[in-house]
Amino acid sequence: MGRTAGLIAFALLAATSAAAGEDTSGWATVPGGRFRSALALADAPQGSPVVRFVMMETPVTNRQFLEFVRANPRWLRDRVPTALAEPRYLSHWDGPTQLGNRSLPNSPVVWVSWFAADAYCRSSDARLPTWTEWEYAAAADATRRDARSDPAWRERILAWYAEPSVAALPSVGNDAANAYGLRDLHGLVWEWVEDYSALLVSADNREQGDADELRFCGAGAISTSDRENYAVLMRVAMLSALEGANTTANVGFRCARGP
Amino acid sequence: MKRLQIAAAELAFIALTLGALVAHSAPTLPRDSIYQLDAALTDQAGQAMRFSGLRGRPRVVTMFYTSCQYICPLIVDSVKAIERGLTAQERERVGFALISMDPERDSPAALKKVMDDRKLDPSRWALFRPAEADLRALAGVLGIRYRALSDGEFNHSTMLVLVDAEGRVLARTEKIGSDPEFLAAVHAAAAG
Numbered sequence: 360m361g362r363t364a365g366l367i368a369f370a371l372l373a374a375t376s377a378a379a380g381e382d383t384s385g386w387a388t389v390p391g392g393r394f395r396s397a398l399a400l401a402d403a404p405q406g407s408p409v410v411r412f413v414m415m416e417t418p419v420t421n422r423q424f425l426e427f428v429r430a431n432p433r434w435l436r437d438r439v440p441t442a443l444a445e446p447r448y449l450s451h452w453d454g455p456t457q458l459g460n461r462s463l464p465n466s467p468v469v470w471v472s473w474f475a476a477d478a479y480c481r482s483s484d485a486r487l488p489t490w491t492e493w494e495y496a497a498a499a500d501a502t503r504r505d506a507r508s509d510p511a512w513r514e515r516i517l518a519w520y521a522e523p524s525v526a527a528l529p530s531v532g533n534d535a536a537n538a539y540g541l542r543d544l545h546g547l548v549w550e551w552v553e554d555y556s557a558l559l560v561s562a563d564n565r566e567q568g569d570a571d572e573l574r575f576c577g578a579g580a581i582s583t584s585d586r587e588n589y590a591v592l593m594r595v596a597m598l599s600a601l602e603g604a605n606t607t608a609n610v611g612f613r614c615a616r617g618p
Numbered sequence: 619m620k621r622l623q624i625a626a627a628e629l630a631f632i633a634l635t636l637g638a639l640v641a642h643s644a645p646t647l648p649r650d651s652i653y654q655l656d657a658a659l660t661d662q663a664g665q666a667m668r669f670s671g672l673r674g675r676p677r678v679v680t681m682f683y684t685s686c687q688y689i690c691p692l693i694v695d696s697v698k699a700i701e702r703g704l705t706a707q708e709r710e711r712v713g714f715a716l717i718s719m720d721p722e723r724d725s726p727a728a729l730k731k732v733m734d735d736r737k738l739d740p741s742r743w744a745l746f747r748p749a750e751a752d753l754r755a756l757a758g759v760l761g762i763r764y765r766a767l768s769d770g771e772f773n774h775s776t777m778l779v780l781v782d783a784e785g786r787v788l789a790r791t792e793k794i795g796s797d798p799e800f801l802a803a804v805h806a807a808a809a810g
Contacts, residue, residue, distance in 0.1 A: 407768075440647075440654030442759055442785075473758060474655070556757060557765035559773055603758030 386413045386616070387540035392504070394495045397588040398558075398595060409495045410618035414488055417531035417542050418550060418611045419479060421452070422464035424471070427479050429456060434475055441604070443474035448606050465530035467548045467611040473603040476551045480614035487553035488615035490598070494591060497544040499537040507588060516590040519546040545590065548611040549597055558599040647673070651785030652759040657752035659717070662729035662745045669756065673785055676807035677713040680778045681762050683720035684728045685770070692794050693776060694736050700778075701742075703801050708808035709742065717746045717756055719764050719772055761790065780804055 388411065395406035428434045428449075435456065436449040449470050453459030462468075471479075473487075480486050488496070500506035507513070534542045544550075601610070647653055653670040660666050672679070678697055682690040697714050704712065718724035729745035732738070738745075748756050757764055764774035780789040780803050789803035 439649075441650045442652050442654045474755060477755060553754060554765070556754065556763040559763055559765055559775070599763075602761060603755070 385416045387416050387536075388413050389492070389496050389539045389541070391618075392495070394491065394498075396491060396494055397507070397591040407491065409491060412488070412492055412615050412617035414492070414496055414539075414541060414615045415485075415613040416536070416540060418467035418548055418613045419476075420465050420531055421458050421462045421468045424449075424468040424479065425452075425456065425458060425464075427482060431478070431482060434478060439475070443604055444472040445604050445606055448472055448475065450606075451608070461527050463527055463530065465532075466528040467531050467543070469528065469548055469608055469611045470606040471551075471611065472606050473551050473555055473601070476612035477553070479612070483614055485614035485616045487551055487612060489554050490552045490558060490595075492615060493544075493550065493552050496537075496539060496541055497591075499539055499541070501535055502538060504538050513588070513590065516545045520590065520593060548609050549594055549607075551610060551612040552598065555598045555601060556603065558595050648784050648786055650787075652679075652779075652781060652787065653785035655752075655755055655759045657756050658749040659746040660726055661747075662726050662733050662740075664726040669752075670785070672713070672715055673783060675711055675713050675783050676781065676788070676804075676810075677715050678778055678780050678804065679715045679717070679760060680776070681717045681719045681757060681760060681764070681774070683718050683772060684724050684732050685720065686772070689776060689794065693778075694732070694738075696778065696794055696796075698736070698738075699796060700801055700804055704804065704808060708805060711808045712742065712804065714738075714743045715746065716744075717748055717760075719753060719757065719762075719774060721747045721750050721753060723770075780807060782807060782810075 389409075391409050391411040393406050394409050428436075432438055433440075434444075436444075436452070437455045439448055447470055449455075449468075451459070451461040451470050453462070458464055477487055498505045498507050500509070500512050503509075528547065531543050531547065534546055536542050537544065597610070601607075647670065651673075653673050655669055657669040658666065659669060659671070678700060680693060680697065682693045684690075694716070697716070701709060701714065718729065724745075724747050726747065729747060732745060733740065733743065760777055760779050762775055762777050764772050766772055776792055776794055778791050778797075778800065779787060780800065781787055788807055789800050791797040791800040793800070
């Protein structure tokens with residue numbers, strides 16, 4: 360599809376969805392910039408450019424996901440291909456089209472596979488954000504676009520990881536908006552990204568030097584350039600351990616559009 | 619009586635129509651089939667098809683890219699070694715499908731060149747360029763992780779996946795070179 364056609368389609372869709380008012384959460388624009396990931400990327404030591412994109416202000420909720428599975432029965436938990444979602448998919452709902460005590464309407468949807476998250480975003484003419492886009496957006500605090508070097512900011516984020524999980528997740532949107540107007544990037548759920556399987560992290564260096572079981576071809580696994588940024592590194596470790604059909608109690612997602 | 623004849627004719631007509639319908643629509647894929655993923659592929663001959671078009675016989679499926687110097691030639695070697703390990707009769711019953719992780723550069727012509735250079739028999743080998751938008755999902759159902767590097771190379775894991783005629787995973791291996799267990803599984807699939 361030509362770039363122009365894509366842009367027109369996008370503009371039309373943006374207009375129709377605004378008219379229908381279906382996106383209660385709204386979308387926020389994230390201006391482009393140069394970004395240095397907490398991951399040491401051998402091929403981009405000076406960081407890489409991020410192009411302007413838009414992102415859902417909050418993660419997709421149970422209510423929104425319920426609308427999606429109603430409109431796309433292939434993604435109901437009793438019909439979904441098991442190659443695309445493991446048996447625990449949406450297991451916290453009371454029924455295939457019924458939320459419950461553990462899945463409140465305004466809470467972020469979890470127990471969703473990458474394939475289901477991808478399908479949801481495609482159905483909204485959007486896509487999952489890339490890891491770089493997510494990390495870039497999540498580096499902001501309320502006033503700064505990159506707050507990562509602030510120890511107080513790091514402490515606050517890490518505090519969440521130390522809290523025990525609760526039975527029902529809180530609602531989306533309670534968190535204060537960051538500099539881009541995005542909420543809940545930290546402190547509520549972990550989120551799928553489009554290139555979850557690009558995060559080639561080895562637990563250790565086991566694979567290296569063993570020609571029979573070379574796991575990764577090319578420039579070697581990703582290492583870290585910012586050891587202090589535990590919050591980001593934990594997310595990477597989590598995503599790098601997941602297969603696309605996996606679902607967990609604390610991984611949800613949000614969608615992005617553009618550039 | 620006439621009424622009965624008409625009813626019988628109608629029934630026969632309905633039965634014929636239903637029969638035709640069943641004959642023309644492939645039976646439903648099992649829920650655990652990797653072909654449940656709807657993805658677009660183009661083969662080395664420029665023929666467009668859906669991923670589910672690979673159903674019909676057991677296949678060894680994996681990913682590679684043609685400009686890869688280091689490990690991808692070894693991936694082709696590994697699959698060729700499997701092919702050599704089969705009897706002539708077994709060979710007729712299996713297929714080998716290699717999907718590119720570099721759709722931007724791997725045109726049908728580039729894929730065809732690999733087919734020719736590596737002397738891959740088109741009656742059982744096929745190389746594919748996936749739609750860019752389906753690449754990550756295809757890698758996902760195969761259990762392959764990859765990252766495009768800024769120099770045009772790819773950092774990637776290696777995985778050969780054996781599926782039955784309906785796309786159900788029978789065996790996987792991350793080993794480059796020989797894996798006797800995986801070969802045994804291919805023998806079994808070709809026999810069945």
